[in-house]
Amino acid sequence: MRNLIKGSDATLYLQLWEKRIRVTDIDSGRIFDEVPLVAVRKGKRRSKRVAIGSRASSASSSDVEVINPFSHPRSLLAHFKAAELLLEGIFEKLGAEGLFSAPSNLVLQPMEKNQGGLTEVEISAFQALGLSAGARRVYVYQGPELTRHTLDLANVRDASAPVAATGIDEPRGWTQWIWIAIWFILIAAMTIFQQF
Template structure:
């Protein structure tokens, strides 16, 4: 049973584009670098991940929907639940064994659609995404591109926005949840209005 749920003390570095996601395990050097697609089978009670990355596109059917959760004209995070399922799959793939692995630290760096810097709402949404996918602490990093050898977690903590540095060890204030909810409502409204 112990191998089914594995908690890692390591750090994952995630670089995020609309059409690419690259996640590097800093300790092992393993890399997931593919298109950010997730194939989801809708269930009565919950959705189930069928495939991720390039394999997801071939899993499309009448019962399975393929989603790029980071594809939106103005924002990098468009579909929270699909993004969560994608990240869970990536964490599992990088861990190699066990059904699910949660990294101690996730350094998440949006690589585009961040001109002028991310808003506090965007930072909170990315942090909530990483935490809901299983990471214990999430740092939304805005700075020069890092590598496995140049990532210094102390410097990342200092360079990350204060909201992102709070991590799972501190309770969330109700105002952060309100801002996250407002952000998702705005994204949903924009998506609906674009269809008309």
């Protein structure tokens, strides 16, 4: 029974570059380390993930688009919906043994395009990305590179505070929930308009 719910209490460490994404399951040591590509089949109502990582590069066709959601000259997050589909696929791949593939804790560390520190808007966008992909708590970490053995969630939480602890267990003010709702409505509207 423990294997069925493995993913429900997992902690994943996500390192992000424009041309590489590395996600480590802290408990099991399983790693996804590939190019950050997602092949997406556009539908009338919603996009469907066809492949992720290196497999996505060969999945291109007339109705399938291959997207690197982290490729942009100024920012590391360029395409929110494609990034969400990519993370969902990675979570499923790493949580393949369990019934629930989304992690309880996601430590997300942008490894480039972060000179001078991330802005509050960038941190919020990365948090929203992790939450919309299914993580319960997302910590956007800015510090020295971690390993499976050096990642201490309490230290990450402290280093990422006060903005980064945004999971369902932390109390939030009404205005924060309203801004999050507005953010998701705007993303949904942009996704709908892109399909027309």
